[in-house]
Amino acid sequence: MILFRAILLFFIFIAPLKADTIYNLIKIPNLEVYKIDTKNSLRYLYATKPFRLGINVKKNINCYNSDKKTLDKKYKIIKKNLDEYSLSFLKKINLKYIVLCENLSIAGINTAGIPNNKTRTLILDIKFNENHLERAIHHELFHIINDNYKELFNENIWKNLNKKNFEYSKCSTCSDNWNLELLNNKSGFFTEYAKSTASEDMAEVFSHLMFYKNEVYSNDPIIEKKILFIKKNVLKIDSTFKF
Amino acid sequence: MIAKIKISKSERIILIFLIILGVFTFTSLIILKNKCLFVKNYNPNDIKFDNPENIVILNAECGNVIIELYPNISPNAVKRLKKLIKLGAYDDAAFHRVIEGKLIQAGDLEFGRKENLDYGRVGSGKSGLGTIKSELDGKFKYERGTVGLARTFELDTEDSQFFIILQDEPLFEGEYTPVGKVLYGLEVLEKVKFVAQFHIVPRPDFINSFKMLN
Numbered sequence: 001m002i003l004f005r006a007i008l009l010f011f012i013f014i015a016p017l018k019a020d021t022i023y024n025l026i027k028i029p030n031l032e033v034y035k036i037d038t039k040n041s042l043r044y045l046y047a048t049k050p051f052r053l054g055i056n057v058k059k060n061i062n063c064y065n066s067d068k069k070t071l072d073k074k075y076k077i078i079k080k081n082l083d084e085y086s087l088s089f090l091k092k093i094n095l096k097y098i099v100l101c102e103n104l105s106i107a108g109i110n111t112a113g114i115p116n117n118k119t120r121t122l123i124l125d126i127k128f129n130e131n132h133l134e135r136a137i138h139h140e141l142f143h144i145i146n147d148n149y150k151e152l153f154n155e156n157i158w159k160n161l162n163k164k165n166f167e168y169s170k171c172s173t174c175s176d177n178w179n180l181e182l183l184n185n186k187s188g189f190f191t192e193y194a195k196s197t198a199s200e201d202m203a204e205v206f207s208h209l210m211f212y213k214n215e216v217y218s219n220d221p222i223i224e225k226k227i228l229f230i231k232k233n234v235l236k237i238d239s240t241f242k243f
Numbered sequence: 244m245i246a247k248i249k250i251s252k253s254e255r256i257i258l259i260f261l262i263i264l265g266v267f268t269f270t271s272l273i274i275l276k277n278k279c280l281f282v283k284n285y286n287p288n289d290i291k292f293d294n295p296e297n298i299v300i301l302n303a304e305c306g307n308v309i310i311e312l313y314p315n316i317s318p319n320a321v322k323r324l325k326k327l328i329k330l331g332a333y334d335d336a337a338f339h340r341v342i343e344g345k346l347i348q349a350g351d352l353e354f355g356r357k358e359n360l361d362y363g364r365v366g367s368g369k370s371g372l373g374t375i376k377s378e379l380d381g382k383f384k385y386e387r388g389t390v391g392l393a394r395t396f397e398l399d400t401e402d403s404q405f406f407i408i409l410q411d412e413p414l415f416e417g418e419y420t421p422v423g424k425v426l427y428g429l430e431v432l433e434k435v436k437f438v439a440q441f442h443i444v445p446r447p448d449f450i451n452s453f454k455m456l457n
Contacts, residue, residue, distance in 0.1 A: 025418060096417075
């Protein structure tokens with residue numbers, strides 16, 4: 001027993017010292033501050049080395065550090081889009097940290113972003129498809145909103161907005177078609193990707209609303225209903241929110 | 244008859260060198276052994292405070308650390324800290340987590356006391372008074388010397404453990420509940436034992452006493 005305790009204590013003592021403040025706060029290694037004195041108090045961090053993270057035990061999230069030139073360029077774009085959210089709104093949805101890195105993937109599948117409302121963090125792939133990066137920022141931010149207010153964004157109510165015979169895929173990556181281009185066929189969806197799951201569909205509606213503002217395509221009765229649903233419920237979170 | 248041998252010049256130089264070396268070694272040993280030698284010990288009775296009711300004195304191996312608490316910023320956290328201080332709960336509590344030049348943490352009243360220090364669990368102990376809510380709304384700058392309440396990864400889990408930062412930590416703003424700031428005696432905290440690369444300080448230093456000024 002004494003030997004067991006001694007071995008246990010030895011391993012406790014030699015555990016690497018996590019003096020890294022950022023790691024202690026959000027449990028992501030190899031990050032440094034890019035910018036923290038922002039108007040809406042979002043804290044932008046960037047990867048100095050590649051990192052791996054795990055949901056539960058498996059470390060299946062990967063992201064890589066970027067060069068300074070790319071970082072500087074993409075930061076401006078990302079900040080411009082995230083500046084649309086006020087400090088009070090970000091507090092309500094529990095978002096504080098934005099992690100900038102490139103080639104973000106989960107289980108080997110590339111993704112624009114990974115939100116985590118527990119750590120109040122949104123990891124963004126700054127090398128995500130340039131045509132869709134800005135909209136993808138809002139899309140990923142919606143997942144944070146959704147995770148915090150599941151009761152407002154009820155998927156059963158949402159599903160009923162679709163045509164009767166429509167069914168979503170079983171998961172966001174189960175579909176073969178991840179196309180993010182705008183559809184124009186009055187199908188009730190902004191993109192092919194929106195057909196994957198209810199939450200992805202909601203995120204697509206939200207991101208189109210945020211990115212295209214009043215010019216958002218809406219000559220589709222189903223999409224109009226979806227827009228109303230999103231607007232109504234986001235305003236329940238913060239009545240001062242501006243689309 | 245024994246002839247008197249006269250000491251040569253070179254022998255005299257060697258002798259003087261050896262004496263100087265001996266004196267230097269002896270004084271160095273004393274200085275090195277006494278880590279508190281050049282640390283100023285502040286006497287709170289010699290200092291006039293604007294808010295004496297919010298002044299607390301933490302006594303460690305090298306002297307007093309004089310802290311002003313901020314009830315206007317974090318009323319519940321200050322109330323909790325004062326309550327524990329008045330109970331004498333922090334006396335003999337270990338500085339169990341010390342990161343050189345960065346931060347020292349103490350106040351585990353369950354597993355971090357001198358008489359029952361549990362290296363396996365220190366840092367996870369409770370006070371028995373329950374947790375309190377994080378107080379993060381006020382604008383507060385985490386500058387060197389700031390005292391904050393420690394918590395688990397979750398918000399609203401503050402209890403008795405507190406930390407004092409030895410360098411500015413802007414990332415702590417809005418993350419940890421601030422309770423006060425060191426007015427005098429930060430150098431006392433800089434002498435608290437740390438061990439590089441060790442997560443928990445083995446054979447740590449302890450708080451001798453933690454008292455209200457009045």
